[in-house]
Amino acid sequence: MARFIDLAFSAILQAGLYATMAYGLGLIYGVLRVVNLAHGGVIMAGAYLGWVLFERWGIDPYLSIPIVLVASFVGGAAMYRLLVRHLPRGAAGGPASLLLLFGVWLVLRYAGYRLFTGDDRTIRTTYSTDAVSLFGSFLAVNRLAVLGIAVLVPVGLHLLLRRTYLGAAIRAVAQNPASCTIVGIDVERIYTITFGLGTALAGLAGLLAATIFSFNPGFGSGELLKSFVVVVLGGLGSIFGMALAALILAVVETFAILVLPSYLTAAVGFVMLVLVLVLRPGGLFGQRVLG
């Protein structure tokens, strides 16, 4: 029973991280219908930005959240204006955008190696190893903080999308970009902002992951794949669907330890990804556009 509670807690905490990683990918896909393969690279970049801020200027990783958000937003908006905007859209644009953003990822990884070498880095604060005890399980403080942020982000996104003019415009563009131009919404501007927002969320995920794991420039590929699982499972663009999907993924992965040899649990997420795509391409909860 104690083991069960341990596993349950660790699944919930893991779900927080998965959800944070996936929101950015899901937002960009939901609005632009572009699969951002550079997502893993941005996660890596966010981790390193947090590391630099901490090591050079001693800024606590949680205080550097706004800096990382703004920097990633600018980077993402630039990526859209300079690169993604020029791609053909529609059926012909599918592989092109995938390959282009994959190229961006490779370049980011190269930049990572050039700037920071391939050594593993960690962000080690005074409270990195602190834990609180709950029902006999020990929960790392950092993981709890990540979970808290993972809950706040979708609430914030929901408010942004439902309560503001910008959010209404983003949802309108997601549904029908052509009609938006008729009512005076600058579609390109919305795309730029959305791409920036999605990238900012990926950067945030990287920063949060960096408080928990060590990382190197190759960091982010596993995170990208987990994000795919969550986005696809959650129904491509539905924010609360993604949060729920992150929980499902984390629970299945964590409890797989009980029935599978521990080495094979790494394959669970990938197998889920393929099964969900093949069996329920619209996601487990049906397809919704940015609810």
Add this chain to the structure above:
Amino acid sequence: MIGRVPRRGVAAYAGVVALVAAVPVVFPVSPYTHNLLTFAFLMIAGSLAWNWMGGFVGQVSFGHATMFGIGGFVAARLILSGALPAPLAWIAAGLVAGVVALGAHPMLRLRGPYFSIATIGVGEASRVIFTYWEGFTGGSSGLSLPIDPILKYQLYWWGLGLAGLVGGASWLLRRSTLGLQLLAIKADVEAAADVGVSATFYQDLIFCLSGAVVGLTGGLYASYFAYIEPSDLFGFDRSIGFVLMAVIGGLGTVFGPILGAVVFVLLRQNLLASYPELYLGLYGGLLIVIILFEPLGLTGLGLRLARRVRRAREGRRS
């Protein structure tokens, strides 16, 4: 239906292959160059076969390493057990990989990015599973094959033969009715179905053939390297390699993957030792530039240059 095949084209192609085959006999090349060329032939065969699916059908697979790895380990196991001589073991490896590729059937309903993401999932899952399956792959310590210097020397011609056949097959495929049907599927699945081109059937067929050739290549690679391990053969970098070669050379063209594979092997060989990470930046940059400015890659660039030269020459004449 293939239509009329120009005799001169076939003769010229056979001539080029024969010339390349004669190179080690006529010019004594160093073992290093000999091996590098062998490796290039294997990569040419692999990227040409990847291009059938990624270029002709337009389904970009990030998971071809699965078939490459299965081919490699099936061949290695058959050679190690002494059941079959190497060439037959390679063919068996190709057949097994082709059958495994048929298992992708349910995934082939997915189009575009969905398909690509699913292939990433399959590739990564198979890497984990096959690394765990020690009885077959030897786990993370891999398998060593007996080192056979004569076979390794002969692999030059086996590799060239394979690359030559696959190149010829690509050319015929492009010219044939089947090639046109694949183009129709690439352009619009529903419209293709309306004129009686079954996307399901042709995608299964091409994925199976492509997988078989990549498996065969994996089998030759096992003999070439004499030591194989699952994290390399099933690795994401392998899958990406096929994508990069075909895209850099010219996605969906016949000649592109050949050019791309040669560039890929040369760059990798010359850069890996002195600048281990530069290839990431280089390939990434190339990918971005190619997608934005020249979707037909180096082949497109070559055609553009040729057109400019011709125009300049005509201008001078008039």
